[in-house]
Amino acid sequence: MKIEKSLSKMEIKHLSWLAKIELTKKEEDLFSNQLNDILSYFQKIDEANVEDLPPTYHVIDISNVLRSDKSRPPNPEQALKNVPKLKGRYVKAPRIV
Amino acid sequence: MGNIKIGLEVHSQLTNLNSKLFCSCPTDYRGKEANSYICTVCMGIPGTLPVLNKKAVEDAILIALSLNSKISDKMYFFRKNYFYPDMPKNFQISQYDKAGGITLATGGYVSIPNKKVRIRRIQIEEDPARITYEGTIYKSKSSLVDYNRAGIALLEIVTEPDMESPKEARIFLQKLSSILEHLDVCHSYLEGSMRCDANISMEGGKRVEIKNISSFKEVERALNFEMTRQRNLLIKGISTKMETRHWDEIRRVTISLRIKEEEEEYRYFPEPDLVPTIITKEWVETIKDKMPELPDAHKERLIKKYELSPQNADVLVNYKLLGDFFEKCAEIYYKPGAISNWLVGDLLGYLHEKGIQLQEMKISPVHITKMLKMVDNGIISGKIAKTVLEEMIISGKMPEIIVKEKGLIRIHSDELIEQLTNKVFEENKEAVNDALEDEKAMHYLIGQVMKLTKGRADPELTNKVVRDKLIEHKKLLEKKN
Amino acid sequence: MKKIFEYSAFQIVEKIRNGELSSLEYINALFDRIKEVDSKIHAYLTVAKDMALDEAKEIDEKANKGEHLGSLCGVGMAIKDNICTESIRTTCSSKSLSNFTPSYDATVIERIRKEDAIILGKTNMDEFAMGSSTEYSFFGPTINPYNDERVAGGSSGGSAAAVAISEATASLGSDTGGSVRCPASFCGVIGLKPTYGLVSRYGLIAYANSLEQISPIVKDVRDLAILLNCIAGHDERDSTSLKVVKDDYTRFIGNDIKGLKIGVPKELFGHGTNKHVLKRVWDAIHVLEDLGASYTEISLDSLEYALASYYIIANSEASSNLARYDGLRYGFRSDEVNDWSDTFSKNRREGFGQEVKRRIILGTFALSAGYYNKYYLKAQKVRTLIKKDFDKAFKKFDILASPTMPILPFKLGEKLKNPLEMYMCDLDTVPANLIGAPAISVPCGSYDGLPIGIQFIAQPFKEGSLIQVSYKLEESLQD
Ligand SMILES: [Mg+2]
Numbered sequence A: 001m002k003i004e005k006s007l008s009k010m011e012i013k014h015l016s017w018l019a020k021i022e023l024t025k026k027e028e029d030l031f032s033n034q035l036n037d038i039l040s041y042f043q044k045i046d047e048a049n050v051e052d053l054p055p056t057y058h059v060i061d062i063s064n065v066l067r068s069d070k071s072r073p074p075n076p077e078q079a080l081k082n083v084p085k086l087k088g089r090y091v092k093a094p095r096i097v
Numbered sequence B: 001m002g003n004i005k006i007g008l009e010v011h012s013q014l015t016n017l018n019s020k021l022f023c024s025c026p027t028d029y030r031g032k033e034a035n036s037y038i039c040t041v042c043m044g045i046p047g048t049l050p051v052l053n054k055k056a057v058e059d060a061i062l063i064a065l066s067l068n069s070k071i072s073d074k075m076y077f078f079r080k081n082y083f084y085p086d087m088p089k090n091f092q093i094s095q096y097d098k099a100g101g102i103t104l105a106t107g108g109y110v111s112i113p114n115k116k117v118r119i120r121r122i123q124i125e126e127d128p129a130r131i132t133y134e135g136t137i138y139k140s141k142s143s144l145v146d147y148n149r150a151g152i153a154l155l156e157i158v159t160e161p162d163m164e165s166p167k168e169a170r171i172f173l174q175k176l177s178s179i180l181e182h183l184d185v186c187h188s189y190l191e192g193s194m195r196c197d198a199n200i201s202m203e204g205g206k207r208v209e210i211k212n213i214s215s216f217k218e219v220e221r222a223l224n225f226e227m228t229r230q231r232n233l234l235i236k237g238i239s240t241k242m243e244t245r246h247w248d249e250i251r252r253v254t255i256s257l258r259i260k261e262e263e264e265e266y267r268y269f270p271e272p273d274l275v276p277t278i279i280t281k282e283w284v285e286t287i288k289d290k291m292p293e294l295p296d297a298h299k300e301r302l303i304k305k306y307e308l309s310p311q312n313a314d315v316l317v318n319y320k321l322l323g324d325f326f327e328k329c330a331e332i333y334y335k336p337g338a339i340s341n342w343l344v345g346d347l348l349g350y351l352h353e354k355g356i357q358l359q360e361m362k363i364s365p366v367h368i369t370k371m372l373k374m375v376d377n378g379i380i381s382g383k384i385a386k387t388v389l390e391e392m393i394i395s396g397k398m399p400e401i402i403v404k405e406k407g408l409i410r411i412h413s414d415e416l417i418e419q420l421t422n423k424v425f426e427e428n429k430e431a432v433n434d435a436l437e438d439e440k441a442m443h444y445l446i447g448q449v450m451k452l453t454k455g456r457a458d459p460e461l462t463n464k465v466v467r468d469k470l471i472e473h474k475k476l477l478e479k480k481n
Numbered sequence C: 001m002k003k004i005f006e007y008s009a010f011q012i013v014e015k016i017r018n019g020e021l022s023s024l025e026y027i028n029a030l031f032d033r034i035k036e037v038d039s040k041i042h043a044y045l046t047v048a049k050d051m052a053l054d055e056a057k058e059i060d061e062k063a064n065k066g067e068h069l070g071s072l073c074g075v076g077m078a079i080k081d082n083i084c085t086e087s088i089r090t091t092c093s094s095k096s097l098s099n100f101t102p103s104y105d106a107t108v109i110e111r112i113r114k115e116d117a118i119i120l121g122k123t124n125m126d127e128f129a130m131g132s133s134t135e136y137s138f139f140g141p142t143i144n145p146y147n148d149e150r151v152a153g154g155s156s157g158g159s160a161a162a163v164a165i166s167e168a169t170a171s172l173g174s175d176t177g178g179s180v181r182c183p184a185s186f187c188g189v190i191g192l193k194p195t196y197g198l199v200s201r202y203g204l205i206a207y208a209n210s211l212e213q214i215s216p217i218v219k220d221v222r223d224l225a226i227l228l229n230c231i232a233g234h235d236e237r238d239s240t241s242l243k244v245v246k247d248d249y250t251r252f253i254g255n256d257i258k259g260l261k262i263g264v265p266k267e268l269f270g271h272g273t274n275k276h277v278l279k280r281v282w283d284a285i286h287v288l289e290d291l292g293a294s295y296t297e298i299s300l301d302s303l304e305y306a307l308a309s310y311y312i313i314a315n316s317e318a319s320s321n322l323a324r325y326d327g328l329r330y331g332f333r334s335d336e337v338n339d340w341s342d343t344f345s346k347n348r349r350e351g352f353g354q355e356v357k358r359r360i361i362l363g364t365f366a367l368s369a370g371y372y373n374k375y376y377l378k379a380q381k382v383r384t385l386i387k388k389d390f391d392k393a394f395k396k397f398d399i400l401a402s403p404t405m406p407i408l409p410f411k412l413g414e415k416l417k418n419p420l421e422m423y424m425c426d427l428d429t430v431p432a433n434l435i436g437a438p439a440i441s442v443p444c445g446s447y448d449g450l451p452i453g454i455q456f457i458a459q460p461f462k463e464g465s466l467i468q469v470s471y472k473l474e475e476s477l478q479d
């Protein structure tokens, strides 16, 4: 099968940056090979003739699931239960710049 | 210098909702303890799922209608994927007009003097959390996240680049905020409820985006700065590059974010946890039926019904709260001209001067009408009334109480005014002589009497006493000669 | 005679209700069993013994007082570790959630608790349900109860193995592309993936939202009907949950299958399929034929695109779903380095295993600018094509039959070198997820001591048909 698209290590680097997952050099090499294998398998769908078909974003046809605008008491204890680092009531995050 | 084109991306919270966009947390988070208005859904706790707030969709449709936009008959939510510490899920549930996505509405316009600013699209999305810093953003070793705001319903309104000056951008935003205020869906006076990004391009330069403008009052400032910066570059023959800049409100400069273009890859795709929303004609009609009076109609009505000046009407429409206040006053005491002058002039001026928000002032329409009646009945002078007004705004006391407490009632006593006039005549002999020929000098004498009474002397009476006294004085002189 | 921990759920319920069995005694027996075998099998990541024993005592008290007992009263259940359980650690077999203890119960947990089921603990799985062998677990693999050199299947390997070796009477897993049917087949138990939207996903830690359903794993079909009765039904907290009239699935137990039309798609019996698997599956189809059903071999051309389409969609959704594990609000947090971006990248590098990283990178790629149309959008269109093919088939057939897995349980480590080879295992199971249809895996014999499962797929909401045919098959094979 012809490979139309192969992922370079540069692209893997960029993808890992986008996905915020630092990869080791070794992983970059490994992934580059493995992902290219997988992608060339994915090329299979290129052959499928689906031009006139709509995408199936939702497999079961439902729409308009809406709730009424009623508020309930918030539940900060539940929400904050697993926070690793708090500063006062704030969630501590790394610096921005 | 070449033409300027400005486009805006306005983010407006739907502040009148009871609950957030996708969870039931209440929305009145302002002034509350950090991370107290949150639940597992808006914190993005694993396993939780969003459910769309119906009223948010309806409010958004109402806004879209008021901006003459075309409401889509179906809309989807998309995920906008990007990492940032203010994003509970590291994606924002938003809408998208590409990749098969359909936003709530497209097209439309807002009329401002001499032009229509076209709307490109309107979409619903969730507000991120708020980040604060220990010290400044640059020096802070860490950032602190408060998720209270996360998940608040946000409407994004994107304009075409139709504005041609920073001032026009401000006027557009004022108009837009007035419309939202009239719809009673977004109260822009609430801190951070209306924020915007702006893009500006000048002839000969590339488009520059300015992010992080926290209020629309800052927009004009940010755009002016950016315009000057770009002009200076152009003068030096340097053309601006396409970039995103950050408005630093404190230093009042824009700073380059040095974002590579490729970093803006949001990997939009349809939110699988939400289903499409079909917006039927009938649904839109029921919402349209609730459409209240909008700014243009409001202004026209104020002018017609109360015979207000267009200037006053404009202000009352821009400050809808004040406009409503005005009408309540006029209902109680039908002196619309005087009332509008007081409200638009003295009251608003004082609020601006003191940095007080309209909704913070402690007075009711009755305060104003009572005050006005006191002026009309000669109990206090206009000048005193101004003092009374300021005191009312701060303390909320009724005018008659203030007048009594401060002893501001007008002096009607002939005897007292005559005594004081005599004193003034004694002390200003030269002026008295001048006053025989010069009106100005006469007014000076009247002013001196008023001054002695701290403005409380009845002006007509004082006028009469001084004139009589002058005639007397003239006769005396003639006799002497 | 059956040991106490070997009973089926419906037997436990019956015995507790009529006072024959003490819930405490039975739960204790299950924990003894866990102690006995789990060091070898490694089905459990966390056991909740104290909580379970307290609940057992409560049920005994209720029984003594003659109070109402739920439809799952006393039944000891194991829960896949991607379903949130209040106060019981829920890790998704990932380092990134190794310290995560949910503050709420998933809807299905609320429902089984309401029917008086008892949660024994949380079971091993492939990290974030990404895998077909339960080898991609931060805590080590689950071992096949039938052969200690082989995998239990995945990703719900722990839930299937626990039921197979009677460390639990029934369990819940999740099925995104076969994650319940695969281990059910490899471990010789029954696993049903319900129609998309039939069971609430609220509290299921998402891998690929548009494909997955929480799914029961049981020892026999009657248990399946009882458990499905409990967990199915609309939940207003899940926007994709359907408002359908609740069926009573036990009413399909024992109904005969005369006249049932079975379609046999040849694409699901592909070249790579193990010949022993083929034999057992065909044998089962003939058993059904003997019971009055008829079958026809058919072709569903679009199926050749199913696996690629599935993996593109699943990985795309996963890349977004797993973005939230940055170490700020919950889960593993590494030391800070430089700014937020570097810190996030480090948290995620250390928190995720290699397969998870691989899938996130793949999904990120499939959604990225320039490739969206070629991969994600195209895959979603292919999904429509496949759905159309199935719709056509279901006009003619009541159910479709195929092997659940094209292969026998494979050896530990055998497919770890080549991820694509691992993906290929899901060839027969992914179509049901793509089209949202219910599918079941039922044991249909074994080869060399290794279990083999047959898969039945029905039209959405026809779980009843699956239960009906599966029960008949089960009945025949037991005779
Ligand atoms: Mg936005």
Ligand SMILES: [Zn+2]
Residues within 6 Å of the ligand: B020, B023, B024, B025, B037, B038, B039, B040, B041, B042, B043, B151
């Ligand atoms: Zn919330």
